[in-house]
Amino acid sequence: MAVLAAGPAGHGKLLTVHRELLVHHIGNTRCLLDNLLHSGYFSGEDAEIVRACPTKPDQVRKILDLVQSKGEEVSEFLLYVLQQLEDAYVDLRPWLSEIGFSASGLIRTKTVVNTDPVSRYVWKLRQQLGRDSRFILCYAQREELPLEHMYTDTVMELVGFQDESLGRLDGPAGLLDRSSGVLSELGETVLVSGDAGAGKSVLLQRLQGLWAEGRLDAGLRFSFHFRCRTFSCFREGDRVSLRDLLFRHFCCPEQDPDEVFAFLLRFPHTALFTFDGLDELHSDLDLSRAPDACCPWEPAHPLVLLASLLGGRLLGGAAKVLTARTGTPVPRRLLRKKVRLLGFSPEHVRAYVRRMFPGRGLQRRLADHLEASPSLCGLCSVPLFCWIVLVCYRHFYGVSDSCLRLPECSVTLTDIFLLLAEVQLDRTRPGSLVQRNTRGRAETLRAGRDALLALGRVAHRGLERSLFVFGRQELRASGVREGDLQLGFLRALPGPDEAQPAYEFIHTTVQAFLAAFFLVADGSVGTRDMLRSFREWAPPGRAAGAGSCFPPLPCLGGRGAAREEPWKSRDHLQFTNLFLCGLLSKDRRALLRPLVPAAELRRKRRALWARLSSSLRAYLGSLPRVRSGGFSQVQAMPTFLWMARCIYETQSEKVGRLAARGVCADYLKLTYCDACSADCSALAFLLHHLRRPLALDLDNNSLGDYGVRELRPCFSRLTVVRLSVNQITDAGVKVLYEELTKYKILTFLGLYNNQITDVGAGYVARILEECRGLTHVKLGANKITCEGGKRLAVAVKNSKWIVDLGMWGNRIGDEGAKAFAEALRNHPSLGFLSLAFNGISAEGGKCLAQALQQNTALKTFWLTKNELNDEAAECLAEMLRVNQTLEHLWLIQNQITAKGVAQLAAALRNNTGIVEICVNGNLLGPEEAKVFASEKRIVCS
Structure with missing residues (x-):
């Protein structure tokens, strides 16, 4: 197609030459009419005259005729x-x-009025999401905090698919x-997972705010x-279309929804969808029997639309972000x-304190208190709990910089x-605006x-x-009155019936707390009903089946999974158990005595303590044991951590001793259990009551330095301490030094893949x-250089008891290697050493x-992934002519020819002692490797 340049006198001619193109695409x-009228043209x-034309093409032709008749400026x-x-064109x-085309200076001074339905809808969406995402709703329904400030x-x-780390996201x-981080180009959905209170909803709110402000990808129009x-x-028979x-x-x-919807269908990649809280979705609808929704105009059940949107059958190519609980x-x-949300790091907690408390002196005192209180530090690693802790401090201990009174005793989650609850009840109580409330808890x-009780009845039934x-x-059926809705525990949200809003608790943990309060304080609830949620602690193989009170939800499970139960998260029940333990603890007797008869409290407390100890024994007794390394090993699961949390919540030494038996x-192995620093205080509370030594394996969790403390x-x-892959820094290792050297019973220390310098x-x-007695030390994949290597080598040289040292994946270099060489000379006990990578x-x-x-002691030596060449190989060959005790020499991925x-x-x-020399991954071609095929002890591939 020949293109005519738009010169000083070419604009009208452009409209003539490309007339049919314009008629077809406008x-x-x-x-056009709004702007031509607004500009006075x-x-x-x-x-x-234009509107009188019967069809859109005729209207376009008439506009072009009129414009060209009025001259070049109008064209x-x-x-x-x-x-x-x-968007319009x-x-x-x-x-x-x-x-x-480039407009002249005169034309650029003209105002263009945007009355395009798509543009106006985008503006309306930005206005709505900008308002919705501007504030974080605080616990009192009347108070909102600016999101930007908080x-x-x-x-x-x-x-990855197996939850392996692929790096941090900024x-x-x-x-x-x-x-970055793409697992499948065919997938449509970004899944954001995290524990309760990890900040999933607030993250989406922030994302919506960024979009509303135009600070995301400019291509995202919706x-x-x-x-x-x-x-x-929605009911099972409800049907709606995507539109x-x-x-x-x-x-x-506001206008022309058909045109807006047509634009969205044509350009789905311009849309962003966010779906919050998949784990909170509950329905008996069997999606495996429902047809997929592939047509955007045909009505279907909303859950079918949700599944089709996430799967890309509807609006394929749109950006979709979905949040769900861990698991x-x-x-x-x-x-x-x-994407996995890991909560607040210590730096994040300090930043959050600075945001909530503007005075520097106050920030410093509060930070010092948090540092000195491990249980609160653990709670504050979860953003929701951090917020609750700080809000409660601000409410009860004042925010003036001159005085901050902090509690002396240990604060549990039940305390918070x-x-x-007290904050919510107090804020709705009439009183003076200037006089501090003096009513006791x-x-x-x-x-x-x-x-x-009414809210707790709703929470429990739910x-x-x-x-x-x-x-x-x-x-109403649970006795909730209109005034109870204003307490701040519930918030309104649009329901299927626009005339009547629905309600939800401000967080699932709040619902669990109120349910526990109802179970304790309601006299009609017996011990059997109170302990029903403890069925989650049944030994493996007994919890599923007819005894479960949760109907299966095969949503998004695909064909052939009709009766599976995909939503396996039971954190809301576990939190109910935890709050039961906290409310029935000895420390709460005085608080609950005006609410519950003393005899009933004693009966419920005795029943709970008996269930706690018996559940722990039954659960651990049901787990398989493996004899390894002289130990009877048992791999516990996250259920054990919940048990430990509940025992800790009681703050009862008696309960701790009973449970420890x-x-x-x-x-005890607790690997890959999503344990965080808050769990460590619970574990310590339980395990310090043991009367015998224990090996504890906490590898591959998220403990951090707070957890170590x-x-x-x-x-x-503890005779064995395994804390590999736990984000531990030098500060945590200092704590280990201070504690482990007090007792000197340690035999194994695992700190692989942390952040140790x-x-x-x-x-x-x-x-x-x-x-x-320390025989095994694992320090691989840290940040140790030659200086740290030299210090460790000296310790190895002076140790006559070390048997196994792993240093893979550090940066000790040749200087560190020389120090280890000096340590190896005549060493009597070291049998395994890894200096790989x-x-x-x-x-x-x-x-x-x-x-x-x-x-004559070393049996296995790993030098994989270094920079050894033929010169080093020659020296190693000379060593093998002398050393007859080394059995395994790994030289994989070096530069040996x-x-x-x-x-x-x-x-x-x-040499008759060596079992294998592994040289695969070196500078050795396939034909060259065949030369050594007869020597079985040389492993080339």
């Missing part, structure tokens, strides 16, 4: 309007770019990055936000990437939620007992059926020197080889 004549009579203005209103973008990023981690905008639990409000789901149940265009299964075929709870959204009828294994009470019992390596060296070159390799000529391998092979003629 569908919105209203925008058209009169009202001109507009009426140029018409082109300028087409260029500025991109999206099909003309390539043509405008091709002709290279939001703090949490630690976000990209993970900020909410990274969720929409189409390159944004739709849904709470998954609202899909539970109605978006426009009737979210935001309706909520989502089919792989839906996923584009997975009791404070929360017991009096406050007694005054609000009826309201708490948890029994996994319901989190309630209608007015359900609230149930720990009958001497090696919280384990202090039980270090006197040379400073921490120094602490480990001191542990090795002072703990004379440490940047060791030929110089360091030669020193190690020479030292091994004077060593066939020449070096030949020297090693030749040395084997004089």
Whole structure:
């Protein structure tokens, strides 16, 4: 197609030459008429002439005729309007770019009025989401906090299908990055998972706010936000179309909804969908029997629309972000990437304190108190609990910089939620605006007992059926009054019936707390009913089946999974158990005595204590045991952590001693249990009551330095401490040094894949020197350089008891290798040493080889992934002619050629002790490797 340049006199001619192109692609004549009228180029009579034309093409032709008749300036203005209103004339973008149109200075001074339905709808969406995301609703329904002032990023981690870490993610905008962390190009959905209170909902709120402010990808023109639990409000027979789901149940265009919907269908990649709380979705609808929704105009059940949106059958190519609790299964075929929220790091907690408390002196005192209280530090790693803790501090202890009174005793999660209840009840109580409330907690709870019981009855009935959204009828049936709705425990949300809102608790943990309060304080609840939620602690193989009170929900499970139960998260029941233990603890007797008869309290407390101890014994007794390394090992699961949390919540030494008797294994594995620092105080509370030594394996969790500090009470019992892959820094290693050297019973220390530097390596060296029973140390994949390597090598040299040392994946280099060479010379006990992946070159390799000529203890030596060459191989060959005790030598992925391998092979003629020399991954071709095929001890592939 020949293109005519738009010169000083060419704009009208452009309209003539490309007349049919314009007639074909201009569908919105209203925008053109509005702008021509607003600029004064058209009169009202001109507009009426255009509107009188029967069809859109005829109207376009009439506009072009009138514009060209009015001269070049009007023709140029018409082109300028087409260029500025991109959404209205999206099909003309390539043509405008091709002709290279650029308006003159005079035309650019003209105002372009955007009356395009798509643009107006985008503006309306930005206004609505901007308002919705501007404030965080505080606990009192009347108080809102600006999101911009309160939001703090949490630690976000990209993970693979097996939840393996793929690196950190910076900020909410990274969720929409189409390159990093992609697991499947065919997947449509970004899954954000995290524990209760990890900040999933607030993260989506922040994402919506960024979109509303235009700070996300400019190509995202639409944004739709849904709470998954609202899909539970629809009845099984309800049917809606995708158009109605978006426009009737979210935001309706002010004009021409058909045109807006057509644009969305044509350009789905311009839309962002966020779905919050998949784990809170509850429905008996069997999606495996429902047809897929592939047509955007045909009505279907809203859950079918949800599944089709997430799977890409509807609006394929749109950006979709879904949040769910940790452990909520989502089919792989839906996923584009997975993101795990890890909560607040210590830096995040400090930043959050700074945001909530402006005075520097106050910040410092509060931070010092949190540092000195491990249980609160653990709670504050969860953003929701951090918020509750700080809000309660602010409410009860004042915010003036001159005085901050802090509690002296240990504060449990039950304490925090009791404070929360008191805050809510106090804020609705009439009183002076200037006089501080002096009513005690017991009096406050007694005054609000009826309201708490009614809300607790709703909460309990909901948890029994996994319901989190309630209608007015359900609230009235439980005795909830109108005033109770204003306490702040419930918040309104749009229901399926627009005339009657639905209600939800502000968080699932609040629902669990109120349910526990109801079970304790209601006299009609017997011990059997009170302990019903403890069925989750049944030994493996007994919890499922007919005894479960949760109907299966095969949503999104695909064909053939009709009766499976995909939503396996039971955190709401576990929190109910935890709060039961806290409310029935001895410390709460005085608080609950005005609410519950003393005899009933004693009866419920005795029943709970008996169930706690028996459940722990039955659970651990049901787990399989493995004899390994002289230990009877048992692999516990997250259920054990919940048991420990509940025992800790009682704050009862008697309960702790009874429960500790149930720990009958001497090696407790809690690997991959999603344990956090808050769990360590619970574990320590339980394990310090043991009367015998214990091996504790907490590898692959998220304990951090706070977790190490919280384990202090039980270090006197631990002979094995495994804390690999736990984000531990030098500060945590310092705590280990201070505690482990007090008791000197340690035999195994595992700190692989943490964040330990040379400073921490120094602490480990001191542990090795002072703990004379320590035989195994694992320090691989840390940040130790030659200085830390030298310090450790000296400790190894002085240790006559070390048997196994793993240093894989550090950076000790040749200087560190030389220090280890000196340690190896004549060492009497070290049988395994890994210096793999440490940047060791030929110089360091030669020193190690020479030292091994004077060593008769080492059996296995790993030098994989270093920079050893043929020169180092020659020295190692000389060593093998002398050393007859080394059995395994790994030289994988170095820079050794066939020449070096030949020297090693030749040395084997004089060595009968070596079992294998692994040289695969070196500079050895397939044909060269065949030369050594006859020597079975040389492993080339």
